Amino acid sequence: MISKHHKLSLLLGVASFAFLLAWLVPTANATPGPGVAVKPNYPATQIDKGGSFFFKTKPGEPQTITIDLANLANYSQTLTIEPTTAYTSKEGSITYKPGKVPYDKTLKYKMRDLITEKKQKVTIPADRTKTVSFTVNPPKKDYKGVILGALYVKTENRNDNVNANNININNKMALVMPVMIKSQDKKVNPKLTVPSIKPDKSGSQTIINTKLANERPTTIKGLEIKDRIYRKGNPKKTLSKNQLYQLSMAPNSNFQTQNDFGKNALLPGTYHLSLRAHDQNGNHWKIEKDFTVSIKDSVIYNNNNWWWIALLIALLLIILLLLYLIYRQKKKQKELLKDQAK
Known part of the structure; x- marks a missing residue:
């Protein structure tokens, strides 16, 4: 069973994590769902203990990070944890949702590629916690600025979860734990x-x-x-x-x-x-x-400006007609010169 002290620690961690998401590293909002809490266990190289991972790396030196997953629901839950690379959504916000993303051509390192474990699935009994670890492999050379991604935690659907009216309740939800690394202290300004x-x-x-x-x-x-x-x-x-x-x-x-x-x-x-x-x-x-x-x-x-479209088509036809007339004229001149040369 989860002790009251441990529960309090996890909830405080989640609160700090939510504050960080709002101010330090904006991200996608978690959807309502079953009780799940995520808490980072900071490595010794952690820079800011604000609710997510932000630590310094050495070239080519792997670091292991762990998170505590707490199932606060009264039934067993299966969670999938997947590393992702941060990108900007079409709404103009930093997000970490997995899937096909058209990354910018200037992106040199993707966080997902730097993490050994691509996806982990764990089942946690009711009112229990489980620790999951991931290995971050930083670039072999010093790099400028930061590399940003996340551990994307998603619950599985419970089809057997019904309410009093025998209607299935969708208990699927997602949470993100940002992971940001750097190797230099030199500030990089955005462009x-x-x-x-x-x-x-x-x-x-x-x-x-x-x-x-x-x-x-x-x-x-x-x-x-x-x-x-x-x-x-x-x-x-x-x-x-x-x-x-x-x-x-x-x-x-x-x-x-x-x-x-x-x-x-x-x-x-x-x-x-x-x-x-x-x-x-x-x-x-x-x-x-x-x-x-x-x-x-x-x-x-054009937005239903049909008269402009008609005018453009008419102009295009006129241009094509003029080109045809010029072609015919040049062809006649060549034939005339040919006849005169005989």
């Missing part, structure tokens, strides 16, 4: 860039997708973004603007923001994105970038 800007559609609405990337091995927290889009050469007429608050980004990751183009026609030509951003640590970014909308993009992505 925010815009790798690409492309038109798209959301339902029937024309949008502009702007990919934002954090190209450095460090987190961005408290990120605020303001941007506007206008046709190049006409900065006084704003076609779309956007404002986002309280975002966070994982090291070497990216996500997309969307600008609603509203009722404005997406005409072919060159446009300009003017973006301003800053984070809670005083970093500021000013990004100015042109992007081009082709005739094809305009036809595909």
